[in-house]
Amino acid sequence: MTAKDILDYLTEAERQGQYKAAALEQEAATISGTIQDRARTLRSSLDALWWHLEAEYHAETAAAQTTRQLEDELTRVRAELSAKSNEAKAERRKRLEAERERMDSEESRLRTADRLDDMRAASLIIARQLDWANHGGYGTPVQFTSQYEQTAPAVRQLLKDLADRASEENTRELNRRAGHSHEYSRPPPPSGSQEHNRAEERRSRTTAEERFSFQQEMNAAAEIRIAALVQELREVKNELEQKQDALWCAKGRIMELLDTSREVEVKHAQDLDEARRRAEAAIEKMSRTLLDTKEGHVQEVVKLQDAGAVRTYEACWGILTARILSFDDIPWPMLDAPKSPEDISLVAVRRFLLPDSSTAFETKRAILKRALLRWHPDKFGSVLECVRESERDSVKRAVNLVAGYLNDLNQDG
Known part of the structure; x- marks a missing residue:
């Protein structure tokens, strides 16, 4: 197996490793996309449920406001009914007091009239007795005649004064009671009209x-209205309680969905982490395999180079000096043959000579030392003389670039 075959094998193995790593990354991206889609779907469901709950909250707020308005209306109606009832009671009390005062005045007047009648009757009896005594009645002494003549006028005047004084006192009492009454009272009927008084009383x-009776009817109507308002208020409260129960159920559903969402996210996060761990483990295993393979092949290449270095060197220089060379004939230390000096870079040279970063330090030093000896401008002078005249400058610049990159790699260690 030649060095080129080994490099081709390593390149193919690296390409397969990159393909498998890309497949694992694609699988991880697919799992991540699925998780994101499920999270978006769950978020949309939660948003819709949230809007529904917000609408229910606004409806509950409006119902509570309606309930407060009904309670205020009920309070106002009760206050009005209480005020009207108090006014009716006060008016009735005033009327009853006025009626009682009128009846007391009438009773006092009747008693005064009865007393006057009794006094008139008594005065008549006394007057008759005096008259009888004056005319010499049976058993009346004659000496009483002069006494009667002296006392009869005084007694009559006294009885008249008593009757007048009683009448004046009765009139003053009636006027006093009539002055304390709040409503107009008719003048008392003449003495002896008891039937008229009874009719007025009835x-x-x-x-x-x-x-x-009218006040009772008004109170009954008000009670009916209050009962209707109370029933309506109870219905509104029942509706509010039902909506509140529904709201609590919806909140419970939201909490369940949130818990489910968290569980799904945790599960998918665990699946994603597991997939990433598997991918990283596979990539690491593949990298180790590739590194081990590259290390073995590099060591093999080094051994081959050590075994036939002189023979290969002499053969190559013999080939180079045997014919005219071009830029493309030079075996540049790159995987892809450059077309000009601008195509040569430090990364390309490092990738070709040191494809494995875990290569031992001694191995790196040996590879770089051989490359420096090969690409040193002074050593490359004999080869440069065989290059076509038109391409000699570009080859010289390219050789200087390769030598500079090799020095940089050697200094970096």
């Missing part, structure tokens, strides 16, 4: 009962 009671 009419007042009927009016009060009608007003009380």
